[in-house]
Amino acid sequence: MSQPFRLNKEGLINRNKKISFTFNGKKLFGYEGDTIASALIANGIHLVGRSFKYHRPRGFFGAGVEEPNAKLQVEFNGHSEPNVNATEMELVEGLSATSQNCWPSVNFDIGAINNFLKMFFPAGFYYKTFMWPKSFWYKIYEPFIRKAAGLGVASLEKDKERYEHKFEYCDLLVTGSGPSGLASAYAAAKNGAKVILAEDKPRFGGTLLTDDVSIDNLSGKDWAEKIVSELKSMPNVTVKNRSQVFGYYDHNMLVMFERVSDHLEKKSKFTPRQRLWYIRAKETILSTGSIERPIVFGNNDTPGIFLSAAAKEYMKVYGVLVGKKPIIFTNNDSAYETALEFKKNNVEPIILDTREEHSSELIDEAKSKGIDIRFSHGVIVANGYKKVKSAKIGKLNKDKNSFEKIETIDCDCICVSGFWTPSVHLASQSGNKLKYDEKIDAFIPDKKKQHETSVGAANGSFTLEQSLKHGFENGAYLSAKITDTKTEIAIPNVNEKKYGAHDKFWCMPLPKNENPKRFVDFQNDVSVSDIEIALREGYRSIEHVKRYTTLGMATDQGRTSNLNGLQLVSNIENKIVPEVGHTTFRPPFTPITIGTIVGREVGMEYMPTRKTPMHEWHERNNAVFVDAGAWKRPRYYKQGNETLFEASKREAKNVRENVGICDVTTLGKIDIKGPDAAEFLNRVYTNAWMKLPVGKARYGLMLREDGIVMDDGTTTRISENHYHMTTTTAQAANVLSHLEYYLQIVWPELNVNVVSTTEQWAGAAIAGPKSRDMLSKLYPDLDVSNDALPFMGYKEIDFFGVPSRIFRISFSGELAYEINVKSDHGLFMWEKMMEVGEEFGNQPYGTEALSTLRIEMGHVAGPELDGRTIPSDVSLNGLVSKKKDFIGKNSLGREAFNVESRQKIVGLIPIDRKSSIPEGSHIVKDKNVKSPNPKLGHVSSSCWSVENNNPFSLAIMKDGKNMIGKKFFAVSPLKNKSIEVEVISSHYVDPEGKRVRS
């Protein structure tokens, strides 16, 4: 065993299980229960990374979420993850960690030259340096900044892990399992409330694990264990460790990030890696504790400098010494506990206390143990480059702005404490304004904004007795409001050490002619002088100072720097801190993985896939699918080596010459019933609907209130008070909401009900000159003659024993029918049609052929009804009634809609009869004009006309109706094409519409 800084007995790690890992290629080991940080420190390794701007050597500073420096690239369980906090990530077998932001290595980093060029990196250097000459930006400055500004590297591999989302509801969510959190959860649970207790760390108990206290004669740790095990046994309580509540959103919605299996060496296939919890809590207890803040001094970023509570945690939780010759530098009593802990482990600390000589319970104890305490003292500057070797310390004068005596003493670590900052991030996120508490020199939550109740250290109470009392009281009070139960719980007896007052001291002065860097924000390399520069340059608002200097803008959100930054600004500005104000806290509290945010919604699960009942037949027959919203539709059926172009041409030609069938199940279908259904349709559609007889269909056009075409489709009168409406595939959901809006809000007096039946019916269109022959074979008992079943006719009749509906409607412009059967019979219908249609040359056709057929007929669809066209633009003004009112009618009178040169749909053919015109092309008069070239219109839909065997397009053109016969250019800069075209009618095939009526 060669871990020079591991204690023999102390700690909560499992010494029976060794875990091997590597750091920067070096093989090391730790124990189960270690973090990467504790295992490295046990091995005597402190230099873990380089700082962001100056590439200064950096080591560990904290022991948890507050850590600003130790962000590593970590490979484990098949992942490579950047910016992993080494103080939080648990050690797992085979893990391999490497330093970031250094090249070629953390020991010898070329970027460290920035440290000597620091005049180039002052506050605002992003805005000042690298600006001129402009042409240098792309080739020189940007690549340099990218290489230098190093965080980790995101993996380019697909993340194969499973991430989950979970939705929970509870009476009380408790965020943090320190004393106040445990007490709140316990009291609420005893009142029968549904409680979720969330703890970020692997171990429950918070400060109870490290503080020298007793509760009801149990150690803090044992008491926490007892309470947690009782909570775990209660059916109304969910207890979660490794779970951080990182966001407090509207209406008491909190979001929690659970690290389910990152710490496991093996797990089952379906165990997620991480889980995101959406928790809707009736009440929330914020027991998030507090974070120690440092005192600012020279070279305070040198590896080996720790927060004092972190040093204590490394000893008590991990059995690790952060050094063997420690200086404890403090302005308050809490660091004395760290000193006593060192002493207990036979290490001799020196305490430098900024306060004048005085006495308190802890000071007296330290004295009695023979610890060297130097009052009115502090560290001026740390010496050592990659590890602290000694410290220049000074005796402060009475005003604490200069020194009475300066000396240098040896040390291998400095543990610093500048008092405690409540973790108010969740309260602030909930909308709580926060207030400044002068007693503790920090912000605490103000009046409740939502249902958040802060207790314990998060609320500024730093004694165990008070924290427990608040916890029990608030847990009981909040839960009793919900469960109406009051269970008496005796508040336990507490034994803790009394702290004396802290010193309102946060930054060491510098002796004359000395100017070492004094860092406020370690992660973003923001020093005291940077903030001074920002203020000198006129920045006043703390939000501006923050952005200009990047203070508190790193991934640690300034957990250890915000308050010191505020103190500095308030000192220079001669304002008190609350006047300076604070910056806003935003979620997430700590970085979380993208995978967790995404959850299961990736790949095939990104959205539901809608398949028609005939889907498997299409698959079996080489259909190539296209997405139509969530639907999969056959685009074409590939035969041999056919291309899309060849296949769609073959399919469309076969419809024009023989007969084809197309799966039209995806069309939106809405069932409309009620005595006022006809009146309703009459108001919804632009054309007249009062006189449509039973058994007849009609084409209808729907507008929005602003006169723009919303959708089109056919509606059939099934019986007296029953209609079947079809919509386009894309607009199905919008049309239903639109109808519901008018029925529920605008015309509730109409007795009509609507319901979507899209998924109830399978649909197939039979189109082509031989479709009637095929229909008669499909329905031997049906009179299929033009008289008995005319265009827009409707019949209900069995299809080989299953009920079916026949609509004689056409989208292809050919003689055509649409057959609907119940979805369950869809595949049966399709296969029957393929079987019966063989003798007529029937072939299935996909959406590409369908488009070709409708385009050359001049039938409009989505590309023309694009939310910008009115009926006359698409030559459908014949469907606009002059006699009745309908949705959008009043808008059609608008002046711009009625000008002579209003846009209109036209057809385009290339002069060379060969070049296909790209959709989206602009129509211009002269292709050689330098842009902006006046645009006369745009190409909406293009196809290869199978009827005329040349390209044909639809376009919406300004003054379209007067353009027929003229020549223009269709230009597509995107495709680098410019094609000379002639304007013709949009009805390229069968302009009189004879075929559909034949």
Next chain:
Amino acid sequence: MLYIKCPYCGLRAQKEFSYGGDATVKRPNINEEVSNEDWDNFVYMRKSPRGKHIELWQHIAGCRQWIKVQRDTATHEIFQTAKVTEEIR
């Protein structure tokens, strides 16, 4: 994420609803003469208040009813929800 009380279904998450704009807008009666100004006001002109706003939401992934919600546009506080046939004061 908002927590909206559907008068038919109870408290449901925002993702079950879709937003439908100002609920106080009244469509001119069908078949009635409307001045251009009134029509323009109905189609285009909307207030965008900071504070209390009565608006329509549709419980699209639930009962499909349109409902009225009185919400503070700045804080998202919801004061009251009601059926569209009911008044919110």
